[in-house]
Amino acid sequence: MRKILLGLAVVALAVPVFADHFNKIVKVGDKAPDFSGIPAVSPSGEQSSLTLSDLKEDVVVLVFLANHCPVVQACDDRIIDFANDYKDKSVKLVAVSVNDINQDRLPGIKSHMKEKKLNYTYGYDESQAIGRAYGATNTPHFFVLDKERKIRYIGAMDDNAMHESKVTKHYLRDAVDALLAGKTPQVEETRAAGCSVKYKKSK
Amino acid sequence: MRLSFTVLSPSLVAAGLVLAGFPGGSAADDRASTGTIKLESLKWSQFKERLASSKPAKFTLVDVWATTCGPCKENFPHLVEMHRKYAGKGLAVISLTLDDPTDAKAVAEAEEFLREKKAVFTNVLLDENYGDGFDKLDINTIPAVFIFSADGKEMKRFTMDDPNHQFTYEQVEKEVVALLEGTQPKGFAK
Numbered sequence: 001m002r003k004i005l006l007g008l009a010v011v012a013l014a015v016p017v018f019a020d021h022f023n024k025i026v027k028v029g030d031k032a033p034d035f036s037g038i039p040a041v042s043p044s045g046e047q048s049s050l051t052l053s054d055l056k057e058d059v060v061v062l063v064f065l066a067n068h069c070p071v072v073q074a075c076d077d078r079i080i081d082f083a084n085d086y087k088d089k090s091v092k093l094v095a096v097s098v099n100d101i102n103q104d105r106l107p108g109i110k111s112h113m114k115e116k117k118l119n120y121t122y123g124y125d126e127s128q129a130i131g132r133a134y135g136a137t138n139t140p141h142f143f144v145l146d147k148e149r150k151i152r153y154i155g156a157m158d159d160n161a162m163h164e165s166k167v168t169k170h171y172l173r174d175a176v177d178a179l180l181a182g183k184t185p186q187v188e189e190t191r192a193a194g195c196s197v198k199y200k201k202s203k
Numbered sequence: 204m205r206l207s208f209t210v211l212s213p214s215l216v217a218a219g220l221v222l223a224g225f226p227g228g229s230a231a232d233d234r235a236s237t238g239t240i241k242l243e244s245l246k247w248s249q250f251k252e253r254l255a256s257s258k259p260a261k262f263t264l265v266d267v268w269a270t271t272c273g274p275c276k277e278n279f280p281h282l283v284e285m286h287r288k289y290a291g292k293g294l295a296v297i298s299l300t301l302d303d304p305t306d307a308k309a310v311a312e313a314e315e316f317l318r319e320k321k322a323v324f325t326n327v328l329l330d331e332n333y334g335d336g337f338d339k340l341d342i343n344t345i346p347a348v349f350i351f352s353a354d355g356k357e358m359k360r361f362t363m364d365d366p367n368h369q370f371t372y373e374q375v376e377k378e379v380v381a382l383l384e385g386t387q388p389k390g391f392a393k
Contacts, residue, residue, distance in 0.1 A: 022343055024365040070271050132366045137343050196344035196363045
């Protein structure tokens with residue numbers, strides 16, 4: 001028995017300790033959960049709303065954010081750059097917060113938007129329903145939807161959320177580029193790195 | 204994949220006995236050791252060895268946190284409290300921070316936090332590439348809590364990874380009590 005256990009331990013060490021599926025609710029290939037009428041702020045600071053069926057672009061990037069989160073703050077500029085670089089390629093990035101934290105609600109979003117000059121519409125879902133539907137556990141947490149609005153990529157923007165200078169893999173850009181080229185992204189799911197999203201206990 | 208650790212080293216068992224502080228847990232012990240609260244840098248393999256050598260403690264409770272994690276810090280007193288209540292009954296407690304080991308400021312902040320919270324148990328800084336701890340533990344986010352058997356086998360994990368089943372520290376404590384009282388059948392781990 002001892003020998004068998006030791007053998008198993010060796011095997012366990014030889015195999016990567018992570019599976020390539022991290023999301024507990026949705027998986028790549030699933031139809032993107034619908035959302036509509038989520039109160040939001042547009043880049044100009046105006047009251048707006050987020051509705052999936054209103055988005056006509058070929059690719060939609062939905063990202064869960066939280067103003068308070070140091071990891072989000074470290075990624076802010078990268079997300080702005082992404083939205084900017086892809087705006088003429090029929091790619092639309094929209095952001096949403098579901099955190100039950102004052103700073104992460106609409107007024108906080110408004111001031112964060114102004115301060116950082118965010119260039120994408122950013123909503124707040126008090127019900128947290130969109131977060132539950134997508135299994136969003138982190139901020140930032142990215143979901144890439146194709147033209148048929150199927151989920152094609154889930155996870156992190158790149159391989160170093162805190163330090164852009166140390167990034168070697170650009171998962172989000174690579175996935176979106178693949179879809180725009182009519183291909184399947186090489187990496188379809190990664191572990192999102194960032195602050196945890198706390199959900200209210202379901203009734 | 205669940206973690207399974209079976210290799211035991213006699214010297215580490217001895218070290219584990221000392222560091223686990225078992226069967227401490229009295230208020231007097233806490234006061235005596237407050238001055239010696241420290242943060243140990245351990246590689247993942249060393250951490251696993253430590254877990255596998257926690258006897259005579261019956262179980263090891265591991266709380267995974269980081270200084271950048273608000274909810275982790277908010278809930279840290281629960282860990283201190285559980286150590287106070289159950290160390291004498293056979294529970295070893297380890298805090299494991301996933302802060303960047305190369306970030307001196309973060310490490311100093313972690314040490315300061317542990318002293319402030321009177322974390323009179325084993326405190327470990329994972330000495331691996333920043334972020335690798337999540338893969339090693341197979342968790343998406345923190346806080347996360349694990350219960351390991353005395354030989355280092357994962358018995359139970361509590362995570363925030365499923366929006367519909369996020370853990371609370373009340374659940375952790377319930378499980379700890381059940382395990383210590385032996386109301387859970389032995390070897391129910393997967």
